[in-house]
Amino acid sequence: MDEKNMTMITVIHLLGFWTPPNVTCLVFFLFLLLYCVTICGNLLIITLVSYSKTLHSPMYFFLSQLAVSDILLATDVVPNMLHAFWVETTTTISVSNCITQLYFFAVSETSECLLLTLMSYDRYLAICKPLHYSMLMNHRFCWMTVITSWSLSFIAVLIYTLDISKLHFCGPNIINHFFCDLDPILQLSCSDTTLVQLLVTLSTLTFGVIPFFIIIVSYVYIIVTIFEIPSITGRQKVFSTCSSHLTVVSIFYSTLLFVYLIPSRGQSLNITKYISLLYTVLTPLINPIIYSLRNKELKKVAGKMINNFLRFHFCSH
Template identity: 45%
Template sequence: MAYLTSWNGTSVTEFLLLGFSDTPEMQHFLFALFLIFYVVTLATNFLLLITVSTDRSLHTPMYFFLGNLSFLEIIYTSNIVPRMLTGLISEEKTISFMDCMIQFYFFGSLGGTECLLLSVMSYDRYIAICNPLHYTTVMNSNMCVWLAASSWISGFLITLITVLLMISLTFCGPNEINHFFCDFSPLLKLACSDTYLFEKTSFILSSSLTLIPFLLTVVSYTYILSAVIKQASGTRSKKAISTCSTHLIVVTTFYGTLITMYVVPAAKHSVDTSKIFSIFYTIVTPMINPLIYSLRNKKVREALKRLVDAKLVFWK
């Protein structure tokens, strides 16, 4: 284990990410499985991002935010998966203290930004269904850019405070993280100094990025559901439900895993269970999100078909 002697004692300079099973056969299987997931995640999100960017029929607020979400998923999964894959096939499982903090920073920032973007997308659906006559006025291009930029800036700035507080803690050993990336709880368990104030401050900061957007999303869909029930036309109701169902599936999947992982007391699940849930929101969810949007959305499917047809014509 690597340590560095400083004025306040002995500090950890690197961490050891224990990852998954020590069985070589299992590690090779997991490497192949997660590599496939990662490639599919990159391919589908890049394809969706290109489609939304190039097809004029998708140049609307909803797909603008969807493009932001796809771009986020690419960075989010790339922050964790490549190092995890390296650890599965290599004996080198260490990560420097600063690299660990950087990984934790991007993980927290992008996770918080995703919560905010999902909330913004639910607000967009609320305006489209509950105030359709004012939709183009409210969700104009300036408003869309402002909402997206605010989500990104807020996610990165608020998480920066948490990371700076984390760095100020003393880590004097042991340095083994029983996880496949630098997550909040495993890091906190290794701190030697008093973490009470840090935990309370972090809870307040993280709530502003997770709990508040979640509640705003719930409120938006409550109003949407109420509006759909009141609509006399069955056709309009079905169209509204179809428009929102895709986003609602993504929201349910994302928050479902987060709530299970971070709200349910740690005593309720083992370390291995925590790793499984972490796989869902770091690998599986970024992979299935573009598949859900493309497979369930007629406009996206049609745009994808036009993109593929255009590429085929070009290569001929």
């Protein structure tokens, strides 16, 4: 054994974000508020889709699954970050818990890629193949594709996280990040990470890049079909049915590409850390907001549910 293997680490210190002591409390309550709104917003989406028969369509079914993915992502990352703000120190986490956090983070990101792809296929069929829509996008197909997406996400990520767990970590046991991301973890390893990086690359191509191109192709067909509609009003009406999804896709992929195209070493690591907030904290927050604000059916059902609740509350008194 060399000297590195004699100093294997068991715990990792996440540096998180440095904030002036006089604003730490404010930052804590800000992120706590964002987390609460994220959970409530996504739970509201799931509840509305389950509650209303008018929302029992493939688009809203996939949207409820996207909300589940956002809850998983936010819950995996934000509570540890809040704890670091509360105790005003670095977060100490065991290597095994760090890898576990990476696992659920990667599962949520992978599932989101696949779910967004299913949603783009749904919009493609609805706009480009309306006569075949109900036959192709039936209840059984929706459940099969969602179960397959979640299963593939859990299995694909498990393959390379199991390999990561077999690595030897020699330190230094400090990660300049607020959660256990892949590259910072691999930098702590004194083992050969070639196999892990190959598996991650294959997984990224299969569940990240290919779905992205499927989404692009779907929207090329959608845009061509929309431009074939003679009236401007008709174009606007059809485009409005996929504008929310297109907005969510744009935000999700642009932030991911921006983070992972920036070099991860040196001074740019601090930039990467702050930009990572976009897809770990803000994306799960704004997804339900985008769909709620831009979707008349969701707003209508939400208003109806609130009215029913208030009526029941006042009648019971």
